[in-house]
Amino acid sequence: MHLINTQVDDSLERLRAKLEQEKERPHHAMDPYFYRSHLVHERELTHLVFKSWIYALHVSEIPNAGDYQLLEIGEDNIIIARGEDGNVHAMHNICRHRGARVCEQASGNRKTFVCPYHGWVYNTDGSLKAARETHMMTDFRPETMGLKQVRCVTFMGLVFINCDPEAGDFLSALENIRQPLGAYDLDHAQVAHRQTYRIHANWKLVLENYLECYHCATSHRAYAKMHTLKDLEEKSAPIVNAMLERADAVTGIQGISKEHTKIYLDAESFGACVHTMRYGLFDGYLTGSQDGKPVAPLMGNIKDYDGGAGDYQMGPLTFMLNYPDHCVLYRFIPRALTETDMEVVWFVRGDAVPGKDFDVEKVTWLWHHTTMEDEYIIMRNSLGVNSRFFEPGPYHPEFEFTLQKFVRWYLHTLEHSLSING
Ligand code: FES
Numbered sequence: 539m540h541l542i543n544t545q546v547d548d549s550l551e552r553l554r555a556k557l558e559q560e561k562e563r564p565h566h567a568m569d570p571y572f573y574r575s576h577l578v579h580e581r582e583l584t585h586l587v588f589k590s591w592i593y594a595l596h597v598s599e600i601p602n603a604g605d606y607q608l609l610e611i612g613e614d615n616i617i618i619a620r621g622e623d624g625n626v627h628a629m630h631n632i633c634r635h636r637g638a639r640v641c642e643q644a645s646g647n648r649k650t651f652v653c654p655y656h657g658w659v660y661n662t663d664g665s666l667k668a669a670r671e672t673h674m675m676t677d678f679r680p681e682t683m684g685l686k687q688v689r690c691v692t693f694m695g696l697v698f699i700n701c702d703p704e705a706g707d708f709l710s711a712l713e714n715i716r717q718p719l720g721a722y723d724l725d726h727a728q729v730a731h732r733q734t735y736r737i738h739a740n741w742k743l744v745l746e747n748y749l750e751c752y753h754c755a756t757s758h759r760a761y762a763k764m765h766t767l768k769d770l771e772e773k774s775a776p777i778v779n780a781m782l783e784r785a786d787a788v789t790g791i792q793g794i795s796k797e798h799t800k801i802y803l804d805a806e807s808f809g810a811c812v813h814t815m816r817y818g819l820f821d822g823y824l825t826g827s828q829d830g831k832p833v834a835p836l837m838g839n840i841k842d843y844d845g846g847a848g849d850y851q852m853g854p855l856t857f858m859l860n861y862p863d864h865c866v867l868y869r870f871i872p873r874a875l876t877e878t879d880m881e882v883v884w885f886v887r888g889d890a891v892p893g894k895d896f897d898v899e900k901v902t903w904l905w906h907h908t909t910m911e912d913e914y915i916i917m918r919n920s921l922g923v924n925s926r927f928f929e930p931g932p933y934h935p936e937f938e939f940t941l942q943k944f945v946r947w948y949l950h951t952l953e954h955s956l957s958i959n960g
């Protein structure tokens with residue numbers, strides 16, 4: 539089940555030819571080559587994933603100086619730590635001597651990171667604190683030998699990293715969603731639960747599944763009975779418009795349903811996608827739970843349930859679905875050609891008490907259930923796409939509109955990578 543035949547007959551010429559072929563067949567699913575090629579996978583990491591803004595963690599997960607978590611992307615590993623200065627720092631988990639990982643445990647608290655190989659010692663902001671017997675080395679400059687830094691920004695308690703030192707400004711792009719996202723006061727939220735779902739399929743198949751709701755009616759019965767996104771706009775418009783009309787007054791938040799979309803090729807800078815819109819729940823449903831009834835106290839400054847849910851995108855791989863009483867974050871990370879980590883994080887109010895104000899099982903039920911359904915269909919998708927007999931079919935113009943935006947950006951990025959370095 540998990541073994542995928544990968545492309546062995548591969549070269550840059552083949553990639554070029556495949557990219558040309560895609561231009562002759564717009565609005566169709568991509569050729570299986572893009573899901574099977576190791577050469578493509580390597581270029582994706584270099585030119586797309588490691589140049590994108592990616593959600594790392596919530597500030598409440600590392601509250602004290604020395605608290606840290608590791609983030610795994612591909613075969614790489616990044617430390618996100620709170621330094622003695624109180625700021626959040628991100629750095630590559632690679633010793634500046636001969637490259638050993640300086641930290642193995644996935645999370646914890648450290649005064650310093652000590653390389654297990656020859657004992658170099660790094661501060662929690664990455665700077666080199668001590669390196670044994672280096673007084674013998676005449677041109678050794680400790681101030682230049684800190685762990686390599688990774689760009690890191692915090693927006694409303696959400697920490698994002700970017701491995702490209704030249705990456706554009708993400709915070710200015712995120713300002714466009716401050717009004718609607720601010721309603722949830724994520725700065726003071728808590729992580730009720732987070733779970734990594736390892737999917738044995740190429741990351742694009744996993745992401746593409748998230749980017750369309752054509753499959754919602756057929757694959758997600760629990761989701762589809764309460765979320766209008768499973769229908770075409772012409773059908774859902776009366777419910778959505780009624781919700782939009784009452785949203786500000788009912789929630790008490792001016793501009794909670796403000797719309798903004800600059801994603802993929804339209805993003806303000808590479809990998810700085812930002813999107814928000816608010817869509818409706820069917821009458822009688824207040825939130826995304828098993829029965830549509832509230833599962834936690836209202837988030838932030840929200841006064842009441844308006845029958846809506848906020849849809850967000852931050853960067854190419856991170857999304858949020860925000861109900862009045864809880865928020866659900868999705869992040870997609872490639873680990874290998876046919877291995878993807880889908881991370882789901884559930885947020886509730888910071889002052890809500892587990893077991894008293896909310897029950898984790900109830901908060902997580904719908905999106906755990908829906909994610910398991912997605913895993914099932916993604917695996918079946920992967921098996922078909924990896925067959926030599928697969929012939930890509932046409933995308934749906936409305937349901938698969940956003941997915942096509944991703945595909946155009948993705949192919950453009952690969953093509954651009956060929957013009958930069960052979
Ligand atoms: S590799 Fe880290 S001290 Fe030598």
Ligand SMILES: [Fe+2]
Nearest residue numbers: 747748758912
């Ligand atoms: Fe799905």
